[in-house]
Amino acid sequence: MPASSLGVLLKILIDKGYEVFGPTLEDQVIIYGPIRSVNDLPKGWTDEQEKGRYRVRRRTDGAYFGYAVGAHSWKKYLQLPRRPIWRALKQDQNIEIVEAKEEPPKMAFLGVRSCELHAITIQDRILAQGEWPNDGYRQRRERLFTVAVNCTSTAPTCFCTSMNTGPEVTLQSDLQMTEVIHAREHFFLIKSCTNIGDEILQQLPVRKASAGEQKLGRQGVKRAIEQMQSGPRHFDSSDLKELLYRNFESQSWDKVAERCLSCANCTMACPTCFCSTVEDTTDLSGEHAERWERWDSCFTAGFSHLTGGSVRPDTRSRYRQWMTHKLATWHDQFDTSGCVGCGRCITWCPVGIDLTEEIRTIRNLEQP
Numbered sequence: 001m002p003a004s005s006l007g008v009l010l011k012i013l014i015d016k017g018y019e020v021f022g023p024t025l026e027d028q029v030i031i032y033g034p035i036r037s038v039n040d041l042p043k044g045w046t047d048e049q050e051k052g053r054y055r056v057r058r059r060t061d062g063a064y065f066g067y068a069v070g071a072h073s074w075k076k077y078l079q080l081p082r083r084p085i086w087r088a089l090k091q092d093q094n095i096e097i098v099e100a101k102e103e104p105p106k107m108a109f110l111g112v113r114s115c116e117l118h119a120i121t122i123q124d125r126i127l128a129q130g131e132w133p134n135d136g137y138r139q140r141r142e143r144l145f146t147v148a149v150n151c152t153s154t155a156p157t158c159f160c161t162s163m164n165t166g167p168e169v170t171l172q173s174d175l176q177m178t179e180v181i182h183a184r185e186h187f188f189l190i191k192s193c194t195n196i197g198d199e200i201l202q203q204l205p206v207r208k209a210s211a212g213e214q215k216l217g218r219q220g221v222k223r224a225i226e227q228m229q230s231g232p233r234h235f236d237s238s239d240l241k242e243l244l245y246r247n248f249e250s251q252s253w254d255k256v257a258e259r260c261l262s263c264a265n266c267t268m269a270c271p272t273c274f275c276s277t278v279e280d281t282t283d284l285s286g287e288h289a290e291r292w293e294r295w296d297s298c299f300t301a302g303f304s305h306l307t308g309g310s311v312r313p314d315t316r317s318r319y320r321q322w323m324t325h326k327l328a329t330w331h332d333q334f335d336t337s338g339c340v341g342c343g344r345c346i347t348w349c350p351v352g353i354d355l356t357e358e359i360r361t362i363r364n365l366e367q368p
Contacts, residue, residue: 001177001188001190001204001205001206002186002187002188002205003062003064003179003186003187003188004186005204005205005206006038006041006064006188007037007038008203008204008205009147009175009200009204010035010036010037010038010110012200012203012204013108013110013145013200014036016106016200017106018106018107018108018145019105019108020034020035020036020108020110021033021034021035021074021077021107021108021109021110022040022041022110022111023041023042023065023067023070023110023111024040024041024042025042025045025056029056029070029071030042030045030047030056030067030070030071031070031071031072032070032072032073032074032076032077032109035110038064041064042056042064042067043062043064044058044059044061044062044063044066045057045058045059045066045067046058046059046063046067046153047067047068047070047155049068049155049157049343049346049347050156050157050346050347051157051346051347051349051352051354052347052348052349052351052352053347053352054071054347054348061181061186062181062186063179063181064111064179065111065149065179066152066153066179067153068151068154068155068157068158068343069113069115069116069155069158069342069343069344071269071344071348072269073116073119073269073270073271073342073344074109074112074116074119074120074271075119075120075123075271075272077109077140078120078123078127078137078140078141078144079123079127079134079137079274079276079295080136081294081295082292082293082294082295083100083102083136083292083293083294084100084290084291084292084293085099085100085278085291085292085293086098086099086100086290086291087100087288087290088288088289088290089288090286090287090288091287102135102136102139102140104136104139104140104143105143106143107140107143107144107145108144108145108146108147109145109146110147111147111149112146112147112148112149112173113148113149113166113167113169113342114148114151114160114165114166114167114168114169114170114171115160115167115271115340115341115342116271116340116342117146117148117169117171117173118163118165118166118171118340119271119272119340119342120141120146120271121171122272122336122338122340123271123272123274124141125335125336126274126334127274128141145174145196146173146174146175147173147174147175147176147177148169148171148173148175148176148177149169149176149177149178149179150167150169150176150177150178150217150220150221151166151167151168151221151224152167152178152179152180152220152221152223152224153223153224153227154167154227154228154231155343155347156231156232156233157233157343157344157346157347158228158231158233158341158342158343159228159231159233159234159235159341159356160228160340160341160342161225161228161229161234161341162228162234162235162356163237163337163339163340163341164237165340165341166340166341167221167228168221168225172193172194173193173197174192174193174194174196174200175190175191175192175193175197175200175201176190176191176192176193177189177190178190178217178220178221179220180216180217180220182216187213189209189213189214189217190204190206232356233343233346233356235356235359235360237327237337240328240337241328241331243359243362243363244323244327244328244362245328247362247365247366248320248324250362250365250366251365252358252361252362252365253316253317253319253320254316255361256316256319256353256358257314257315257316257319259351259353260315260318260319260353261315261350262299262300262301262315262318262319263299264297264299264300265348265349265350266299266344266345266348266349266353267297267322268295268297268348269344269345269347270326270344270345271340271342271344272338272339272340273297273338275295275296275297275303276293276294276295276296277293277294277296277303278292278293278294279292279294298318298321298322298325299318299319299322301313304321323355323358325338326338326339327339327359339355
């Protein structure tokens with residue numbers, strides 16, 4: 001599909017009643033937001049990411065998806081940061097409690113990376129397929145259309161190759177694209193993976209890709225793989241669970257606690273963290289009350305507070321809980337790792353704590 005026809009895809013999705021969300025440039029950060037035309041996409045922009053550092057800069061070409069990952073993940077549209085659960089109204093001596101019903105819109109995510117598809121699949125297992133599903137999440141997920149994009153460029157903070165989650169899209173999406181810019185050519189290799197994807201694809205101005213064009217797409221993905229595997233954050237993740245279980249009392253936890261601010265930035269940026277809490281509110285008359293669910297974090301002091309005090313009273317225990325859960329006990333709960341290697345926790349940590357460095361530190365400190 002010619003790159004100039006990307007607007008046709010957007011129009012088809014909008015005409016079918018989808019609210020389209022995708023990458024957009026706002027306040028010098030690439031975030032996910034509403035997309036109404038191709039002009040909303042970060043065409044010709046890329047990002048520079050490192051520990052505690054994020055910048056955007058101009059590319060020398062007109063790539064629409066020439067960045068790594070943005071500041072936000074897609075979970076803010078599926079597991080809402082704040083949502084009502086029920087409302088109560090008192091009339092005379094009677095109290096009526098009404099469950100808050102949602103009417104989720106049809107959403108289309110444009111530009112979902114492989115690591116993010118894995119993250120959505122992980123949240124599906126937790127919030128939609130478990131013994132106690134989150135109905136709001138499940139309803140929004142059922143109405144979702146995804147357009148995945150293979151990564152052809154990476155950031156130094158990316159390590160999806162270590163977690164076996166990318167950069168090539170391997171999980172199912174409705175449409176899958178690879179952006180190719182070669183010489184004067186700019187096009188998308190595009191294929192459908194579902195019935196609804198077939199319907200959309202048949203309405204697009206596409207032709208069969210030549211062997212040479214397909215090769216260009218594969219070369220782009222291969223470059224991304226090589227960039228990560230030769231980068232500073234590539235590591236062997238095959239024994240992470242056992243490594244962390246063996247080193248539950250490692251002195252490395254004391255070292256990282258000296259730097260960690262317990263600010264919860266890593267959990268807010270993470271595409272798989274799902275912790276939440278509930279808040280009850282009432283008006284001054286006492287006749288109207290509401291219960292709301294909102295995001296929370298295991299880094300907050302009150303998150304593990306029980307009768308008698310907090311289970312994890314200090315930063316050391318809270319960081320250890322986050323990292324050990326993410327990389328080890330998550331396997332016991334959900335049969336998978338909780339990390340997809342997107343690198344957001346590294347970029348958006350204000351003191352530059354690097355999860356991959358902490359793994360190496362634990363490994364180096366381990367006694368034979």
